[in-house]
Amino acid sequence: MMGDLKSVDGAFETRLRALLPDKVFRPLDPTYQQEPRGLFHGGGGLVLAPSSTDHVSLIIRECAAARVPVVPFGGGTGLVGGQVMPDATPVILSLERMTRxxxxxxxxxxxxxxxxxxxxxxxxxxxxxxxxxxxxxxxxxxxxxxxxxxxxxxxxxxxxxxxxxxxxxxxxxxxxxxxxxxxxxxxxxxxxxxxxxxxxxxxxxxxxxxxxxxxxxxxKPARNGTALLKVSDPAAALELLALAQARLGQGISAFELIKGTGLDFLQASGLGGRQPFITRPDWSVLIDLGLGPTQDPEEELAQLFTGAERAGLSDDGVIAQSDGQRAALWKLREEIPLANKTIGAISSHDISLPLSAIADFLDKADAAIACLGPFRVNAFGHLGDGNLHYNVFPPDGQAASDFTAWRKQVRDVVYGLVQQFDGSFSAEHGIGRLKPNELQRYGDPARLAAMRRIKDALDPSGIMNPGVIFPAN
Amino acid sequence: MMGDLKSVDGAFETRLRALLPDKVFRPLDPTYQQEPRGLFHGGGGLVLAPSSTDHVSLIIRECAAARVPVVPFGGGTGLVGGQVMPDATPVILSLERMTRxxxxxxxxxxxxxxxxxxxxxxxxxxxxxxxxxxxxxxxxxxxxxxxxxxxxxxxxxxxxxxxxxxxxxxxxxxxxxxxxxxxxxxxxxxxxxxxxxxxxxxxxxxxxxxxxxxxxxxxKPARNGTALLKVSDPAAALELLALAQARLGQGISAFELIKGTGLDFLQASGLGGRQPFITRPDWSVLIDLGLGPTQDPEEELAQLFTGAERAGLSDDGVIAQSDGQRAALWKLREEIPLANKTIGAISSHDISLPLSAIADFLDKADAAIACLGPFRVNAFGHLGDGNLHYNVFPPDGQAASDFTAWRKQVRDVVYGLVQQFDGSFSAEHGIGRLKPNELQRYGDPARLAAMRRIKDALDPSGIMNPGVIFPAN
Incomplete structure (x- = not known):
């Protein structure tokens, strides 16, 4: 399909300039050619920023007629290269002027x-x-x-x-x-x-x-509360989740796992603010509640902690007593990705697993990575959804750039285990241009065939974001 | 597409009998040829009840090869005729043996x-x-x-x-x-x-x-509560919903609108049990709560009622004090469809509307129906979802069967207004064989074209449930 596509050329641009206001045409700023992970670099293109749906329609119609590829561009923050097309000069369709x-x-x-x-x-x-x-x-x-x-x-x-x-x-x-x-x-x-x-x-x-x-x-929940509770391991974290759900049902807005390694990385990077525990815990969970006006989130969290203590799930914790303290606890969690970036990962994995498989997966994955070398692992994220960011780092004092040759092996180990536990190799980031081969390898064949048929039926010329989800051929 | 399809014949059945155990073959019981509304009657067919996914696959593969239509059959309770094919002898694929x-x-x-x-x-x-x-x-x-x-x-x-x-x-x-x-x-x-x-x-x-x-x-919510509150009109019911959501958030499991006409129908049909109000209210809402162990649903409902009274939204109501009383309130709501059936509707409509349009829609629809004749309207249902069952009945003492000629006019009035208010002419029942023409008439053309392409891409012979969603041609 890709072979039939055309690059944007002068004649195409001239034609569009006759149909669209000048303001639609934007300079090819570097932001349209980069993505946050630095893995993909754009191969040029014509940036169009229409201000109306009718203009989007006109552009797509022209691209379909001329077989010019279209790369839709939002905020440019995607982590799998879906917003940057390296091997062609497409129309880069930015939605930046449709912000109402x-x-x-x-x-x-x-x-x-x-x-x-x-x-x-x-x-x-x-x-x-x-x-x-x-x-x-x-x-x-x-x-x-x-x-x-x-x-x-x-x-x-x-x-x-x-x-x-x-x-x-x-x-x-x-x-x-x-x-x-x-x-x-x-x-x-x-x-x-x-x-x-x-x-x-x-x-x-x-x-x-x-x-x-x-x-x-x-x-809007009338009252919010946040706590950071130490747990012995991910299995205990999941038991704590069940305990919290039985008490608070849908009142739990977030349930995030934090590994000691993440806290170490924050400290080493001067990020995340003051850490609340004297002894750095191996594992902890950040719990956020959003409750009605007749409920007291601090009291609920205190009772949850008491229950967790009694069940042997937690022996230390911090319950925020103010919005400032809530923000401080969240800062810890939110700056972990920044700290990871500062340390420099060899390979990052946005995976999900059935909840009951998480503890077992982490044991097996950590062991398998340890067999590869003295790497460090930071596994953290949205535990309540079974979604972990499982990131592998070089030994302390060494640079990730010295280990790029290991990337494929690390990835195969992680995704192989994810597959074995019936998880997903892309929980929330998508496929983009980073993982089409993984999708072909790990995806269900009947579903892949159906996806291909749907794609060909709706986009017979293959102009829409080529190379994304489906491998470029 | 339909023209190319073949009926099940002796040769096809013989072939399948060689491939599948005897138990898969079922007699063509009348239950496979009827549907609850009595609008569609099956034209025969071969009933197959496989016990495994592999056998379902084998059957579909054979049907695809022979271009024999397949009608999947679940419990047979659908209200739009999706489970009954009148104009052909298909394979009726019943899932009744795959119940694990x-x-x-x-x-x-x-x-x-x-x-x-x-x-x-x-x-x-x-x-x-x-x-x-x-x-x-x-x-x-x-x-x-x-x-x-x-x-x-x-x-x-x-x-x-x-x-x-x-x-x-x-x-x-x-x-x-x-x-x-x-x-x-x-x-x-x-x-x-x-x-x-x-x-x-x-x-x-x-x-x-x-x-x-x-x-x-x-x-499981630890504690449940149910109340039936009188409201002056649907607009007040929606204000009550907002009040309840501000207090209880996602603690509200159900919020159902009941019209006085529905209570009259229950009484006339000897259904629904004892009615809780001395004076039959024109409108009431059934509210169901599911809360955590530290919340008291009766107390929450009492406070909600006080708030509603203060806001002029409700001046009477019943809060269930036991599971028996909860069941009694729910019986009222649940038996309204039975009462409707006893009275006999000219036309029933499963519609949804933007919440803020509901009161206006009901005013306009009732007025338009009144212009057609002295019909009775029972509008009730899942108000919290904007989903109403808007059913039109003959004048008291007359039979729906005398008004079948009015059905189309009533429908056009109701769906025309639904369209005007940007609602849906099928909120929860689907399209089936009852509403493909309405879908063509009221559906978004670009979406209909995309649906057709997807259908043709995944089911090129058109064997899967022909006549459903897409009009039979």
């Missing part, structure tokens, strides 16, 4: 935003009406909601509220033939045929471009 | 069931491990989980827990070419390509047959 919050309907708990709206702005628009848009992730200050939906972004509140797809009630999207799907329904139930919304969410721009979405809001 | 609960993983809050498992049995298997499988609907004693997923069934707990698709983590399914999709993952996060699970949920058997599913369980 079209409407907030507090009585419906619905917000309608254009795809280019920054996630933090969507959160703020909800908050200004005393509502919560719960999608929350490290890049929320710069990622755009269209990108969040296209990659089905996760983050820290999935346990309670679901991931981006679950938070999306309806979409407006331009399909690969340029037609506009008007699906901005504000309905909780709509059983009228195939769920195109769910299909486009997570398709990473390979089936069309989401231009706007109607999003679910929630009542 | 394959596993319950309480520590993961996951259950794996075969498609033929009765919904009530799935609920019971979860309950036996102190967990909740929250999908709950009138036919739960006979509908099968595969049918629930294929139709993305809704019911009374969608407000809190989502509909069937939302409760499904993974599926095993036989695709239209007979290949088996092994997707029974037990993961909360798995971003590895297109969401085939979400696509097959709600596809009503047109893209394959779901043979098993991994399902989300929840901690």
């Amino acid at each position: 919050i079209r409407a907030v309907h507090p009585s419906e708990n619905v917000l309608v935003a254009e795809a280019g709206a920054i996630l933090a702005d969507v959160q703020a628009a909800a908050a200004s009406e005393e509502r919560l848009f719960p999608l929350s992730l490290a890049s929320e200050g710069s990622c755009r909601i269209g990108g969040c939906l296209s990659t089905n972004a996760g983050g820290v509140n999935v346990l309670r509220y679901g991931s981006a797809r679950d938070l999306c009630l309806g979409i407006e999207a331009v399909l690969p033939d340029g037609s506009i799907h008007h699906g901005l329904k504000r309905l909780r139930k709509d059983n009228t045929g195939f769920d195109l919304r769910a299909l486009l969410c997570g398709a990473e721009g390979t089936l069309g471009v989401i231009t706007a979405a109607s999003l679910r809001l929630f009542p | 609960i394959r596993a319950v993983h309480p520590s993961e809050n996951v259950l794996v069931a075969e498609a033929g498992a009765i919904l009530a049995d799935v609920q019971a298997a979860a309950a036996s491990e102190e967990r909740l499988f929250p999908l709950s609907l009138a036919s739960e004693g006979s509908c099968r989980i595969g049918g629930c997923l294929s139709t993305n069934a809704g019911g009374v707990n969608v407000l809190r827990y989502g509909s069937a698709r939302d409760l499904c983590l993974g599926i095993e399914a036989v695709l239209p070419d007979g290949s088996i999709h092994h997707g029974l993952k037990r993961l909360r996060k798995d971003n590895t390509g297109f969401d085939l699970r979400a696509l097959l949920c709600g596809a009503e058997g047109t893209l394959g047959v779901i043979t098993a599913a991994s399902l989300r369980l929840f901690p």
Whole structure:
């Protein structure tokens, strides 16, 4: 398919310039050619930033007619290279000028935003009406909601509220033939045929471009609470989760695992602020509660700790007594990725596992990595969702760049075990251009065949984000 | 497409008998040829009840090769004729022998069931491990989980827990070419390509047959409470919902609207038990809470009522003081469909609307129906989801059968207004063979075209449940 695609050339640009306002055309700034991990570099392209869905439609129609590839570009924060095409000069379709919050309907708990709206702005628009848009992730200050939906972004509140797809009630999207799907329904139930919304969410721009979405809001929890509890190991952390769920049900907004190695990395990098424990625990969990006005989160956390102590799950912990203390505990968790970056990982893995397999997986994976060499492992993340970031680092004092030859072996060990435990080699980051080969290797063959048929049916010329999800051939 | 399909004939049956055990072949019992509304009657067929996914695969492969249509059959309780094919003699593929609960993983809050498992049995298997499988609907004693997923069934707990698709983590399914999709993952996060699970949920058997599913369980709420509060009108009911959500967040499991007409119908039909109000209210809402062990649902409901009274939203109500009283209140709600059936509707509509449009819609719809004639309207249902069953009845003392000529006009009025308010003409029942024309008329053209392409790509011979979702041509 890829062989038939054309590069953007002067004639194509001239044609588009005759059809679109000057403002749509943007300089090929380096930001459009880079991605956070530095693994992919763009091969050039024509940057277009339309201000309306009609213009997106016009652009896609022209690209389809000319067989010019299209790379949709949101905030550029994706971690699998879905936003950067190295081997061609595509149209880079940036949503940066479509940033309007079209409407907030507090009585419906619905917000309608254009795809280019920054996630933090969507959160703020909800908050200004005393509502919560719960999608929350490290890049929320710069990622755009269209990108969040296209990659089905996760983050820290999935346990309670679901991931981006679950938070999306309806979409407006331009399909690969340029037609506009008007699906901005504000309905909780709509059983009228195939769920195109769910299909486009997570398709990473390979089936069309989401231009706007109607999003679910929630009542803002009246009272929040946060605790960091020491646990003996990941198995104890999972028992603590079960205990917490039995007491607090859906009141638990986040349940994050932190490994001692992560705390060491924070310390070594001068990040994360003051650490609350005198003796650095091997494992701890960060628990966040969002409760109603008649519940006392500090009291609930205190009782949870007492229960955990009695059950032998925890013998030390900190319960935040103020918003400042809550922020300080969250800072620890949120700056772990920065600390990891400072230390420099050989290989990073965004994996998920059935909850009951996590402890066993970690034992086996750590042992297998130890057989490869004296590497350090920082495993942390969204334990409540079974989603861990399992990152492998060089021995203390050595640089990751000296171990790039090990990357493939490390990856094979980790993903092989993930497969064995029926997990996923990409829990929340997606496939992008980083993992199409892994998808072919570990994916279910019948599903892969169906995906290929759907892709060919909706995008017969293969213009939409080529090389993403499906291997470039 | 339909023109190319073949009927089951003796040669086809002989071939299958050579490949499959005798037990797979079932007599063509009348239950396979009827549906609850009596609108569709089967045109015959060969009933096959395989006991394994491999046998389902074999059957579909043979049907694909011979171009014999396949009608997947679950509990037979669907309300849009998806389970009965009037104009052909298909293979009727019943899941009745694949009823195993394959596993319950309480520590993961996951259950794996075969498609033929009765919904009530799935609920019971979860309950036996102190967990909740929250999908709950009138036919739960006979509908099968595969049918629930294929139709993305809704019911009374969608407000809190989502509909069937939302409760499904993974599926095993036989695709239209007979290949088996092994997707029974037990993961909360798995971003590895297109969401085939979400696509097959709600596809009503047109893209394959779901043979098993991994399902989300929840901690069982420690304490439940139920109240029936009188409200002046639907607008007040929605304000009450907002008030309740601000206080109780996700603690509200159900929020159902009941119209006085429904209470009258119950009384006239001798159904629903004793009615709790001395003066029959024009409107009331049934609220169900599921809370943690430290919360008192009766106290919460009492405070909610006080708040509602102060805000002028309610001046009368009943709070259940025991499980028996809770059941009695629910009996009122649950027997309204039976009472409707006894009275006999001219036309029934399973619609959804943006929450803020409901009061306006009801005013306009009632006025428009009144212009047609002295009909009675019973509008009731899942108000928290914006999902109402808007049913139109003949004048008192007259029979619905005398008004069949009015059916189309009534429907056009209701669906026309639904469209105007950006609602859905099928909120939870699906399209089946009842509403493909409505889907063509009211559906988004770009989405319909994409659906057609997906259908043709995955089921090129069109064998899977022909006439469902897409009009038979």
